[in-house]
Amino acid sequence: MDINKGNILLVEDEENLHEALKLNLEMEGYTVTSAFDGNAAVKATRNEYFDLLILDIMLPELDGISVTETVRVHNSEVPILILSAKNNSADRVLGLKKGADDYLTKPFNLEELLLRVEKLIMKNKKIQDKESVGDIYEFGGNRVDFKSLMANNFKGEAIELSKKEALLLKLLIENKDDVVTREKILQVVWGYNVYPTTRTIDNFILNFRKYFEQDSRNPKHFHSARGMGYKYTD
Structure with missing residues (x-):
């Protein structure tokens, strides 16, 4: 089957x-x-x-x-x-x-x-299963187009997203205010039975902060919940 x-x-x-x-x-x-x-x-x-x-x-x-x-x-x-x-x-x-x-x-x-x-x-x-956010999503002066894998940040800079970045970003946004476990990220972004290290996911979160946060050291949108997973807030 x-x-x-x-x-x-x-x-x-x-x-x-x-x-x-x-x-x-x-x-x-x-x-x-x-x-x-x-x-x-x-x-x-x-x-x-x-x-x-x-x-x-x-x-x-x-x-x-x-x-x-x-x-x-x-x-x-x-x-x-x-x-x-x-x-x-x-x-x-x-x-x-x-x-x-x-x-x-x-x-x-x-x-x-x-x-x-x-x-x-x-x-x-x-x-x-969460309700999909659709192809276009805007937050904090940033605009993401999931279909074209392109984003424009609050500075007006154009950012080309990788497919995995787009998948993770969409997953976090669709679970807004909730911690998304590493197991759920594994299932949706990396596919079954392939486990990325925590550092790999951390690097994606660091990229999102660099792209979309006005102060990457004091993030407003992308958060790590130690030992649990990751969370998006708008």
Whole structure:
């Protein structure tokens, strides 16, 4: 299937179940990254963008609840579906309290799992989709034409934008006043599974300040939120 319906991190240490789930998810059109222990899962979330995490609770090294807590410190957006052999309300409540979006007990019906996966991904994408700003945007005496990749700043200087600069600029503007996480920037600007260093994104923000800020050392429009992401304000 050519259309990728979403990127999923599958964290399950029972190999037969892992392979069966991976195969079925891929047949549904998802791209699946595998992890077999909690530490590998946390590492993967720091290097790639995922539309969903499927987490077993009983994992080597770091259990699923601890993975959920750790991921939520840096990423409040990614949906998390917990799989558990424990079928009691206390564990379910704990999982949801620590940041999981859904909870499925083993053994589960495969069709139900696939349905929950689809709903979680679709719901998250609807939340993340912001209204487009259109081709032309003006702020602080600056004018940006996203279609032609050209801008004119408050000094009247013409600036030629790279495609990635335009994509990042548009993403920040469409999320005005909200911090955009590095994971979201990774997804939209760089494409899946390619992680730019924080320094790379910082350099883009420095360029925007140089282009569009009246005082680049005291920026009004382009801000870094340490350890979280980046924000635009008008």
